[in-house]
Amino acid sequence: MYGATVDTIEDPKSEDIKLREFEARIERGEKIEPGDWMPEGYRHQLIRMISQHAHSEVVGMLPEGGWITRAPTIRRKMILLAKVQDEGGHGQYLYHAAETLGISREEMLAALLEGEAKYSNIFNYPTLTWADIGVIGYLVDFAAILNQTMLAHCSYGPYARAMVRISAEESFHMKQGQDIVIRLAQGSAKQKAMIQDAINRWWWPTLMMFGPHDSDSPNTAILVRWGIKTKTNDELRQNFINKIVPELHALGLTIPDPDLRYNEESGNWITGEIDWDEFWRVIRGHGPCNKERIEARATAHEDGAWVREALDAYAKRSGN
Amino acid sequence: MAQTDTQWPRYQVFLQEKANAPHQDAGSVHAPDSEIALQNARDVFVRRPECVSLWVVPIAEIFSRTAQELATQGLDAEAVEKGTQEAEVSTYCVFAKRRSAGTQTYIGEVEAAGPVQAMNRAVDKFLNDQPAFAWWVFPKRSIVQNERDSIESMFAPAKQKSFRMSMDFHTLTEMRRIMAQAKDESKQNESS
Numbered sequence: 001m002y003g004a005t006v007d008t009i010e011d012p013k014s015e016d017i018k019l020r021e022f023e024a025r026i027e028r029g030e031k032i033e034p035g036d037w038m039p040e041g042y043r044h045q046l047i048r049m050i051s052q053h054a055h056s057e058v059v060g061m062l063p064e065g066g067w068i069t070r071a072p073t074i075r076r077k078m079i080l081l082a083k084v085q086d087e088g089g090h091g092q093y094l095y096h097a098a099e100t101l102g103i104s105r106e107e108m109l110a111a112l113l114e115g116e117a118k119y120s121n122i123f124n125y126p127t128l129t130w131a132d133i134g135v136i137g138y139l140v141d142f143a144a145i146l147n148q149t150m151l152a153h154c155s156y157g158p159y160a161r162a163m164v165r166i167s168a169e170e171s172f173h174m175k176q177g178q179d180i181v182i183r184l185a186q187g188s189a190k191q192k193a194m195i196q197d198a199i200n201r202w203w204w205p206t207l208m209m210f211g212p213h214d215s216d217s218p219n220t221a222i223l224v225r226w227g228i229k230t231k232t233n234d235e236l237r238q239n240f241i242n243k244i245v246p247e248l249h250a251l252g253l254t255i256p257d258p259d260l261r262y263n264e265e266s267g268n269w270i271t272g273e274i275d276w277d278e279f280w281r282v283i284r285g286h287g288p289c290n291k292e293r294i295e296a297r298a299t300a301h302e303d304g305a306w307v308r309e310a311l312d313a314y315a316k317r318s319g320n
Numbered sequence: 321m322a323q324t325d326t327q328w329p330r331y332q333v334f335l336q337e338k339a340n341a342p343h344q345d346a347g348s349v350h351a352p353d354s355e356i357a358l359q360n361a362r363d364v365f366v367r368r369p370e371c372v373s374l375w376v377v378p379i380a381e382i383f384s385r386t387a388q389e390l391a392t393q394g395l396d397a398e399a400v401e402k403g404t405q406e407a408e409v410s411t412y413c414v415f416a417k418r419r420s421a422g423t424q425t426y427i428g429e430v431e432a433a434g435p436v437q438a439m440n441r442a443v444d445k446f447l448n449d450q451p452a453f454a455w456w457v458f459p460k461r462s463i464v465q466n467e468r469d470s471i472e473s474m475f476a477p478a479k480q481k482s483f484r485m486s487m488d489f490h491t492l493t494e495m496r497r498i499m500a501q502a503k504d505e506s507k508q509n510e511s512s
Contacts, residue, residue, distance in 0.1 A: 031420050035384055093347055165347075169368075175489035
């Protein structure tokens with residue numbers, strides 16, 4: 001019944017009045033819940049964002065998953081295993097939030113496996129050394145936390161609640177990464193070289209995670225108006241840069257950007273221009289690992305078919 | 321390929337963090353039956369030690385109304401009066417979301433013949449305490465939870481994994497120390 005409430009509202013008020021009332025609720029900081037009236041555009045934007053976010057969590061298991069068997073100690077292995085398992089859980093929280101908007105799990109899965117769905121670009125880059133696991137936790141997950149902390153205040157109740165749950169767990173992800181980076185940065189010359197190489201490769205793709213500049217981001221205005229986002233891509237990116245640059249410098253690491261400079265007046269670290277051609281190339285499917293990621297996901301799904309069949313057969317036989 | 325590959329019905333998951341706290345909505349899982357639903361709920365929502373009890377309820381059993389729906393559509397008067405579906409009166413659990421940024425939380429029970437009557441009685445009984453933004457009612461008998469003897473094996477594993485707790489890492493303090501040290505060193509370099 002809960003799922004069926006979506007299109008049963010027959011409110012005689014005109015769409016204009018309903019939209020005004022809806023926007024007034026957002027203005028007051030009220031959360032919209034499943035069953036409440038919402039403009040079609042709001043539902044559409046949320047399904048797009050939440051399903052992409054869910055896919056990112058699921059695909060995000062792959063670059064790190066490959067290092068579970070190669071972790072340097074048993075403790076690091078348990079931590080990484082726990083982290084990757086968390087990402088799988090986060091994907092589930094988010095698919096649930098999207099389902100409350102009337103899209104089915106089957107539709108979302110099909111879009112991912114058929115290569116139609118988008119997910120975060122960052123996971124289309126390879127993890128070449130153990131240092132990459134540190135950098136993903138420290139930089140990539142910190143970037144994700146900034147985005148998720150903002151979304152925990154978003155106007156759609158189920159998405160906001162999923163984000164609260166996820167943000168609490170992501171704090172562990174970031175700290176375990178930061179721990180690896182600190183150890184390597186303070187380690188032998190070889191370890192320092194390894195972590196510097198990882199920073200060099202991940203720095204720019206991490207800045208791209210926040211998305212295009214506000215001026216090139218057609219969805220931003222309406223997302224802010226409807227309380228889905230409360231900060232823009234460029235604001236979040238600047239928060240990230242201002243926090244991470246001094247920390248990497250203090251660790252004796254350098255940032256692969258000759259134009260990086262501190263602006264005394266604004267208190268901001270200013271970077272050189274991001275390579276947007278690369279950003280669009282990777283989004284359109286031509287990154288280093290796009291094909292590999294989707295193939296790995298499809299193989300995992302096919303390899304799991306017997307489990308689903310067995311559970312189905314068991315449920316039918318026991319009849320509960 | 322995935323279209324023919326069903327993900328099964330959804331079950332709503334309710335989680336109790338501490339013995340004296342009420343059950344709260346956590347999200348949902350898909351499962352072929354209630355036994356697997358409970359197992360999936362543990363795996364998805366209890367990777368850390370903040371759970372003493374889980375309920376799973378088939379989503380089809382949950383009758384939900386937001387304050388806006390109640391105000392604009394009301395409830396089916398006949399179903400409120402005479403009850404629906406079942407003639408027999410049974411116990412319904414009542415959940416409400418009372419803060420705008422809150423979560424559906426267990427607030428009590430009502431006796432009713434059918435979900436519409438239960439919703440009406442829930443609102444009557446609890447609205448005076450405090451208004452709510454959304455209400456859920458479902459028959460108490462639709463709850464599936466662990467048998468007493470399986471509770472330990474269900475929730476004990478999460479308790480031993482301190483390495484997945486954020487508190488187990490002290491990197492923020494360590495980073496502050498490293499930054500203070502780097503600042504001191506650069507000052508010394510300037511003065512020398």
